[in-house]
Amino acid sequence: MNSRLLTNGMIDVSNPNIAQQWYVPIEIQMLQRWLLCAVLMNLIVLGGELLRSDTTGIYLTGLGVGSLMITRLLLPDGTASWQRWAALGFAAIGLVLGLVSLWNSDLSVYDYWSRGWLILPAALTVSWLTSASIADWCSGISADRAEAGLARNKRLEVTLEAVGSHTLLIHAVALVIIPLVWIFDVAVSPGNVLGGEIGDAFTLEHFEVILGSPTFWVWTKNSLIVSLGTTLLGLSLAVPAGYAFSRFDFSGKKQSMFAFMLIQMFPGIIILVPYFMVMKTLGLLNTSIGLIIAYSVTTLPLCVWMLKGFFDTVPRELEEAAMLDGCTQLQIFFKIVLPLSLPAVAITALFSFLSAWNEFLLALVFNTSNDQFTLPVGLASMIPSTGQRWGDFAAASILVSTPVVILFMLFQKSLVQGLSAGAVKG
Incomplete structure (x- = not known):
């Protein structure tokens, strides 16, 4: 050629x-x-x-x-x-x-x-x-x-x-x-069977059974208390910790961050026995406080990593200018850094809430009383070895998922901003 x-x-x-x-x-x-x-x-x-x-x-x-x-x-x-x-x-x-x-x-x-x-x-x-x-x-x-x-x-x-x-x-x-679509069809179909054609029948009897059950509302109350408590306690610990790891140099900083990352690599089940012994010693079994503490500790490492990544993107020049104007470190944090970090705080709060809302294993082990069951454990109790109530289970699953969908819709903008905030530094 x-x-x-x-x-x-x-x-x-x-x-x-x-x-x-x-x-x-x-x-x-x-x-x-x-x-x-x-x-x-x-x-x-x-x-x-x-x-x-x-x-x-x-x-x-x-x-x-x-x-x-x-x-x-x-x-x-x-x-x-x-x-x-x-x-x-x-x-x-x-x-x-x-x-x-x-x-x-x-x-x-x-x-x-x-x-x-x-x-x-x-x-x-x-x-x-x-x-x-x-x-x-x-x-x-x-x-x-x-x-x-x-x-x-x-x-x-x-x-x-x-x-x-x-x-x-x-x-x-x-x-x-x-x-x-499948689980919704099971929820609105008569009986408690998984078979049948999609859309062949329609009934709201399963939703009526679930909404009319006092037990379901007890499970919902327990889940709300635990999830909101985990969110508040987790944020109160993760926000200052993330800011400290982002802005200050201290002995053991790199080792601590590595330990946070290392903890996330291991499955949660390996800490089940130590957690149970600690909760039993402190008398926190069958209590919401015990679950709140356990969930907060479990989600803390990832929350700190998420917030540290966002705090790293906040220009230090803003803080230096505020210090020249006479602001203290706390004033700089609460009046400058924290307002700029609301998208990241929102996504961290959402993560903490959903982690506690959906967690099953710790809630199953720490709570043996039906009055202390959270929604995931309560749903699992609806499927015994005999006499499965698939229709009621499907209806309850939809009701449990509804708050999650609403939260994602309300915080969609903050979710996108928070996930992409730490992607680029500067």
Whole structure:
């Protein structure tokens, strides 16, 4: 290859193969990415078929994965027309395998979704490989048409990338939405069973049972006391500690921060026995105070790290200017640093509240009386070894999750600011 471009940026027409080397249709570029993604998804589907022990599904999905892999390997590069026909043939095989797998009258929504990850990529490949633009590119095109193709690529690239990104995002959202839809359906369905079609019946009897139960309100009161107490005690300790670690140098500072980080690496269950012995010695079993102290100590290291990262971003020049104006260290902290740190304090408070609201293990061990149960322990008591009350459990789960959703909606702005506040220093 002697020359690739002319001085004016146009493709050199002296080399007849230069057009293919400089121009690749956007369809081929996208197929290289999307077929790889389709192969990975079909491998996940294959794992699901193995768990279901569906022999037919295993064979068809396995063959489909092979056809998509070979199709991607054989995608044309503009140098040989046989690659296009070979890739087209294996894509057609994958399409046929997907359609054959639909030859069953008893298919669920999952079955249609899993088959779709074989049928749609294969059908798209067949459609694009049989298009006139791909056929012309594989047989050789002129420089002028290659330039037009590059312009076309630029127009379509944003749209096609958006389609691919949104497809993956929809699947990510579905992983969160589907369990919520399922548990809501159980909560509004008659009886206490997990089966049945979604939306086949509607009743509010489970919510009436839960809201009319005095025990549920006792659990709610206990959770509110423990969560609010943990938040207040945790903030009163974490805020000054985070500021001290950020602004002052003292003996053992690095070792203390390393110890805070090290504590987070170990599961909480390893401190269960020491915690229990301490609470028993102090007479704090079956009390809200005991849980508040335990939760505050557990969440303190991470809260200190979060607040220290934000305090590091507050310019020291502001404090120095305030000191020149005669402010004391406490005045600087309360009148300058703390108001600027409200987003970080809000996210730390939210973290402390939710940690206490959702914690199960310590509440189960420290409290043996039903009158001292928090909501997670109370919900677990609704699923005994016999006579499961799945409908009541689902309704209670929705009611317990509602305050969390409300808090996230109210503090959404502070949440985003607090999470990104310590990302960049300065």
